[in-house]
Amino acid sequence: xxxxxxxxxxxxxxxxxxxxxxxxxxxxxxxxxxxxxxxAGLTLAASRRLVEAxxxxxxxxxxxxxxxxxxxxLLQGGTVGIVGAGRIGQAYARMMIEGHKxxxxxxxxHPQVL
Numbered sequence: 001x002x003x004x005x006x007x008x009x010x011x012x013x014x015x016x017x018x019x020x021x022x023x024x025x026x027x028x029x030x031x032x033x034x035x036x037x038x039x040a041g042l043t044l045a046a047s048r049r050l051v052e053a054x055x056x057x058x059x060x061x062x063x064x065x066x067x068x069x070x071x072x073x074l075l076q077g078g079t080v081g082i083v084g085a086g087r088i089g090q091a092y093a094r095m096m097i098e099g100h101k102x103x104x105x106x107x108x109x110h111p112q113v114l
Contacts, residue, residue: 007031007088029087036091043080043096048072075100082106 003025004012017024045051053070056062080096082089085108096102106112 001025003027005030007035032087032091035088036095039088039092040095040099044075047075075102077101077103079103079105084108085110085112 001023002012002017005027009024009026012024014024049070049072056070075096078100080093080102082093082104083106085093085106089106089108090112093104093106097104
């Protein structure tokens with residue numbers, strides 16, 4: 001038996017497993033919220049320039065406080081675009097809507113109600 005603890009199973013050669021009589025298991029939904037939270041964290045990091053600020057500080061370039069140094073952009077009330085409104089896209093949309101009062105625009109082959 002081959003069991004996959006992941007999002008999707010496109011990393012498994014199902015045809016080959018079937019040919020050799022190996023059952024393939026999957027755990028749909030187990031990482032939905034986790035993956036959406038990682039996406040939300042990356043959104044926050046990009047919007048607030050966290051990676052750039054970290055490199056600046058670790059590189060010894062910080063010479064003192066400035067009022068606009070790496071402030072970044074406010075998410076609250078902004079608009080976020082999502083490509084794919086499956087389980088993860090919907091969870092991410094909820095996080096952005098409920099947590100940051102954001103507007104959501106999305107593209108999906110199968111329109112959803114977000």
